Structures are given as structure tokens and as C-alpha cells.
């Protein structure tokens with residue numbers, strides 16, 4: 284169960300995020316060694332590039348490599364192939380006070396029956412979370428329940444054919460089913476953010492869902508990507524709309540995951556790049572968003588989805604400065620399974636609310652997700668990646 288008492292107002296010194304003993308306490312020596320080998324391999328750009336390609340080919344040819352993938356990279360970054368399998372991961376995280384956000388990570392299927400299947404799966408995650416403190420949120424991706432091109436078309440505005448209008452009605456009904464179920468189960472639901480060109484439709488619908496279901500507390504959360512230069516302004520404007528209409532504003536703050544794609548499309552189509560000019564600008568707006576939210580917590584709830592240590596510590600510091608208990612129920616820190624355990628476990632040990640995205644799905648279907656994680660952890664030749672560095676530090680500590 285995640286700590287959520289709001290009675291205590293004690294503040295603690297900032298947690299030490301470099302404490303690898305706490306970060307890896309749940310990992311045996313053998314598990315640590317396996318994680319080291321994995322990060323060594325995926326840290327090599329050549330191996331990762333060739334390996335990703337070979338894995339795709341092998342799976343497409345139905346060669347029996349699922350077992351190998353499952354025992355290695357899948358084990359590091361995924362909870363299991365099904366909700367039931369992932370519950371074991373949830374229990375393991377819960378033993379360290381960390382919550383699980385079951386993330387059905389099957390991508391790229393957009394026929395109507397696949398979209399309906401995704402809704403059924405998200406409803407099952409809500410059912411699994413109901414009454415279970417160790418699963419404090421559910422999540423879905425807009426493109427899991429609506430076709431990308433549909434979202435793009437609606438976002439662009441303009442005339443809709445009757446067929447498009449009918450398809451849009453079906454997509455809206457899917458979102459309503461999920462949000463209604465989340466409300467009925469009293470399990471907050473996060474709406475992930477994807478590409479900027481589909482976000483207007485997502486924002487409009489998510490705010491409509493908030494207006495309906497967030498009267499007493501935040502059940503529906505939108506995601507704000509601060510790598511976009513216009514999103515701090517959006518955060519303020521959307522919050523003002525929530526205040527005017529009298530509902531709680533739920534928001535997950537992230538930097539954003541589609542930078543190259545955004546820049547390439549803007550250049551190809553000749554419109555202004557929606558992304559910040561540099562990393563420092565993304566960092567500045569992310570931290571400003573944290574500050575803004577903390578100043579307006581009376582009618583807001585936030586999830587800080589980040590692997591950035593400075594931003595995580597800033598949020599912890601701001602909470603302390605405002606006299607908030609570390610376990611304030613309106614604030615949750617969040618990282619992905621298998622990454623930044625130093626942040627998750629040390630914050631949790633210091634009494635903060637932490638929940639990890641736990642991706643799950645059949646090995647073959649979560650492969651795009653795994654390849655993204657591998658690429659993200661690939662470092663320039665000769666450099667030790669951050670995750671690998673932490674693992675090595677812990678192995679050295681244990682060897683003493």
C-alpha cells in the first residue's frame with residue numbers, strides 16, 4: 284500500500300539518490316550481475332542496432348527467440364505478458380512501498396476491433412487496480428483507442444465527413460467508458476501524450492472528461508510535455524479553465540519522447556518547430572511547471588514522470604519548503620520499470636509516493652517498446668551509461 288496519510292507535516296532532508304544500497308536492495312547478486320550484462324550489451328550502439336534488427340527478423344520469421352528475449356531485456360523492462368504475471372512485479376515493488384501503473388504496451392494496431400480490444404484491456408487494468416493500493420493509477424495512450432489519422436484530422440479542425448464524425452463518436456465513447464470505469468473504481472487514469480499534431484483533440488477530450496469526473500478529486504489526468512515551448516502556457520490556461528468550471532486539474536508532467544519525429548515533421552512540412560530550442564529550455568520549463576503546480580495544489584494533483592534527478596529533487600525540495608508531508612496524496616513521482624531505480628527506491632524509502640510504469644504484453648508485441656528502451660540506454664562508444672554506472676557502483680559496494 285502506498286503511503287497517503289496527510290496528517291504528518293514533518294519534512295525530511297532531501298533523499299540521497301545516489302544510495303545504491305537502497306536502490307538495488309530488492310535485487311540479488313545474481314540479478315544485479317544479469318542487469319549489468321544487459322546494460323553492457325545494450326550500451327553498445329553496434330550490438331543494439333544489429334540486435335534490434337535481428338530480433339525483429341527472427342520474430343517475424345517465427346524463430347523461437349521469445350524465450351531469450353523474455354529472460355533478458357523483457358525481464359528488465361516489462362512486468363510480464365499478462366496482468367496476472369505483472370501482479371508479481373507489482374507485489375515486488377509494493378514490498379519497497381512503490382506503486383505499479385499497469386501499461387498495456389501493445390502498439391500500432393488501429394482497426395476498430397483492436398481499438399475495442401485495447402479498451403477492454405484497460406478496463407481489466409482498472410479492475411485489477413480497484414481496491415489495491417499498490418496499483419495507484421491506470422494509463423492509456425490515445426492512439427490505443429483512436430486511429431492516429433482520425434486524431435490528426437480532428438485536431439486540425441475543419442469539415443468532417445459523416446463517416447469521420449461517426450468514427451470520432453466511437454472514439455469518444457471508448458474514452459468515456461475508460462474514464463467512467465476509473466471513476467466508478469476510484470482509480471485515477473493517466474492519458475499519455477504523443478505527437479503534437481494529435482494533441483489538440485486529446486486535450487479537448489481529456490479536459491471534458493476532467494470536467495465530468497474530477498469534481499471531488501483528480502481522477503482523469505492529462506499529460507503535459509514540457510519539451511514543447513508552448514506547453515507551460517497550456518498548463519496555465521487549462522488550469523484556469525478547470526478553476527473557472529470548478530473541477531480538479533490532474534496532470535502528468537513529462538519532458539516528452541518524440542523530439543526527433545517532431546523536428547523532422549516540422550522541417551519536412553515547413554512549419555515552426557514545436558520543440559524547445561535546447562535541452563536547457565526543456566529543463567527550465569519542466570521545473571517551472573513543477574513550481575506552478577505546487578503553488579496551485581489546492582485544486583491540482585500531479586504525477587512527475589521523469590528520470591531527471593535534479594527535477595525529482597527540486598520537487599522534493601519544493602514540497603519541504605511548503606511544509607507538505609512527503610506522502611502528500613496529490614503528488615506522485617513516477618519512473619519506468621527497470622530504469623532509474625535509484626530515484627524510485629530512494630524517494631520511496633524517504634516516504635514519498637512513487638509509482639512505476641510496468642509495461643506488459645506478449646513478448647512479440649512489446650518489442651517496439653523494448654527496442655526504444657535499448658536505444659535510449661545506448662551510449663556513445665566507451666562511455667558508461669547512467670544505469671550501468673549505478674549497477675557497477677552497487678556491485679563494488681557489495682564486494683567490499
Ligand SMILES: Cc1cc2nc3c(=O)[nH]c(=O)nc-3n(C[C@H](O)[C@H](O)[C@H](O)COP(=O)(O)OP(=O)(O)OC[C@H]3O[C@@H](n4cnc5c(N)ncnc54)[C@H](O)[C@@H]3O)c2cc1C
Nearest residue numbers: 475476510537538539540561562565588589590591617618
Ligand atoms: C512515468 C513516465 C511517463 C511518461 N509518459 C510520457 C508521455 O505520456 N508522453 C511522452 O511524450 N513521454 C512520456 N515519458 C517520457 C518522457 O517524456 C521523457 O522522454 C523521458 O522521461 C526522458 O526525460 P526525463 O525528464 O526523464 O529526463 P532527461 O534525461 O533529463 O531529459 C531528456 C529529455 O529532455 C528533452 N530534450 C533532450 N534533448 C533536447 C534538446 N536538444 N532540446 C529540447 N529538449 C531536449 C527530451 O524530452 C528528452 O526526452 C514518460 C516518462 C516517464 C518516466
